[in-house]
Amino acid sequence: MSAKKSTVKYMCSDCGAESAQWMGRCPVCGAWNTMEEFTITEEKHYPVALKETGGKLQKASRLSEIHLGSENRNVLDMPEVDRTLGGGIVPGSVILFGGEPGIGKSTLILQLCHAVSKKGTKALYCTGEESERQIKMRADRLHMGEDECFILADGNLTHIVETVEKLAPDFVVIDSIQTMYVPENDSPIGSPNQIKSCTSALVKLAKMKNITVLIVGHVTKEGNLAGPRMLEHMVDVVLYLEGDRSYQFRVLRTVKNRFGPTSETGLFIMKEDGLMGIKDPSGFLIREKKNPVAGSAITSCMEGQRAIMVEIQALAVHSVLSMPRRISVGFDYSRMIVLLAVLEKRAHIRLSQSDVYVNVASGFKVQETAADLSAAMAIVSAHWDIPIPAGVIATGEISLTGEILPVTHVLARIKEAQRMHFTVFLLPEGNREEVEAWFSAQKDKGTFHPVYVSQLADAVSWMKQKKGKNQDIR
Structure with a gap:
């Protein structure tokens, strides 16, 4: 009976990467001083009750010979x-x-x-x-x-x-x-x-x-x-x-x-x-307001195969610091910085001297770019101090050129918004054909007012129409 061999290896305590020799830095995850020495003894890793008793060679089967039974759950x-x-x-x-x-x-x-x-x-x-x-x-x-x-x-x-x-x-x-x-x-x-x-x-x-x-x-x-x-x-x-x-x-x-x-x-x-x-996640995340508030915009996010209505809140105030604050909760911070740059460059909204705060209500975390347009509108709404009218939903991805890119599952987003009694939809121009084909096939048309935008400047122009004539637009 052959003796069991023991070998010494070094493993990273963070990622589990193995090495035959000690290293100061893990070659896989890059962490420092995480390589620890372990003695590994062969054939000593299973409880006695689980050790194999047989060693029959399994026969290879053709793919066409394998039959799928009903999967019990x-x-x-x-x-x-x-x-x-x-x-x-x-x-x-x-x-x-x-x-x-x-x-x-x-x-x-x-x-x-x-x-x-x-x-x-x-x-x-x-x-x-x-x-x-x-x-x-x-x-x-x-x-x-x-x-x-x-x-x-x-x-x-x-x-x-x-x-x-x-x-x-x-x-x-x-x-x-x-x-x-x-x-x-x-x-x-x-x-x-x-x-x-x-x-x-x-x-x-x-x-x-x-x-x-x-x-x-x-x-x-x-x-x-x-x-x-x-x-x-x-x-x-x-x-x-x-x-x-x-x-x-x-x-x-x-x-x-x-x-x-x-x-x-x-x-x-x-x-x-x-x-x-x-x-009803949408009903839980969307708080009904008697009067619209500046800095609040509604969008529809996909969680799995279902759409969920989410409120994105923003606040923009004049900064007293040489380096204005940028704080984001529930919305990707890097994405917010990009949106601020695109708003200033493509839509001429001067935010470089303003503290900007973005928050997703109720602790929800937005993980898709389809919420870009809604976040940008919330920021502009807070900057101009004008509320977005009730019943409006915006969805679309914003590119560095200021273009509004089409989103996936647009019909699922629209249907969920209609269920929550939204009537005005700011949608990417690239989704027009799909949306119009679906709408023309509906027997019960309901209240549906789409506004298609191809550039961020188009969405900003739409918001300017909602602003009072006597207010200064900066």
């Missing part, structure tokens, strides 16, 4: 979660779940266990960070009391595998992967080597037992999952819970999904009794 009766997962949980899948501390990960996970147990199936919550009493306190706050939800406060993966063998659960939660360890692995807990070993064992467990395993991962200060990047490639689904802790709004976003689209998102609000799905 466990629907959780949590519409926002089911939507994000593509219709429900697939048995045998491994889900990696990340999010910033305090964002609501543990709360949502317990709600998932609650949804699973309500269907009469078993859920096992394994934690290496909290005690059973802490989990019980959170469960009582969420009004959970199911007998089919089990708690195991242990980070030893061998004990977890043995518990799975005894209980035979359908849903297993690992909170978190950074606190789990395989006793046969000599690397320290939380090291990239230990994380890879634990994840490999959990993936193997999910496939062997045909159970769903949800792995919670810590995130770095940049918002990425901590540990080796390989972690995301090993699992089937990667989910992120995003939001600002000072707001109630939360977004569950799919980064990777082998069983469905990655464009779907779940929208929640944080309440005392847990995260609640939002049935």
Whole structure:
């Protein structure tokens, strides 16, 4: 019997990159002083219960010979979660779940266990960070009391595998992967080597037992999952819970999904009794105002396959500083700087001596360029101190030349705006043909007044018509 070999490697604690020799700077992520020494012993990375017993050679099959069966999904009766997962949980899948501390990960996970147990199936919550009493306190706050939800406060993966063998659960939660360890692995807990070993064992467990395993991962200060990047490639689904802790709004976003689209998102609000799905996101994000206010513009953003109405607020005041302030919350800061430059160069709106603040209401984060036109109009509205009339929505991407570029899913945006009783639509000229063809085919025309603009100057001219004749336009 051959002796097991031990090798020394150096791994980056930030990204998990490996090197045969020590380096002061990681060659992959560029971080300094993150290369740590690890001793790796071959064939010592799986719990005893998961070691292979057979070594049969698999036969290669023709693509035409492979038959697809019906994909069974466990629907959780949590519409926002089911939507994000593509219709429900697939048995045998491994889900990696990340999010910033305090964002609501543990709360949502317990709600998932609650949804699973309500269907009469078993859920096992394994934690290496909290005690059973802490989990019980959170469960009582969420009004959970199911007998089919089990708690195991242990980070030893061998004990977890043995518990799975005894209980035979359908849903297993690992909170978190950074606190789990395989006793046969000599690397320290939380090291990239230990994380890879634990994840490999959990993936193997999910496939062997045909159970769903949800792995919670810590995130770095940049918002990425901590540990080796390989972690995301090993699992089937990667989910992120995003939001600002000072707001109630939360977004569950799919980064990777082998069983469905990655464009779907779940929208929640944080309440005392847990995260609640939002049935009408537009109604939640748009606050009805009796009178229009200067510096407020409405746009329609795409979150997954659905359109959501969002309010972009702006404030522009004369600056007393040599370097005017530029602050953005919920809107990309670099994008705001570009819009200010285009407004000054192409539309002749002098903002170089003004402090400019841009905010997206209710804690929503705009991540697409289709909101450019609305943000620019909000800034101009604040600069001129004139409100944009009620019932107006603007959407379009602004190029460096001042051109208004067409947007995708324009019809979905229009339909959502019509549902929210908007009647005037500032749209890119490039979307005219698609919009007119759709409108001409409608039996119920309703109230629809499109205004097509090809240049940013056209939108500014439209706003000038709404401004009083006696006011000075600068």
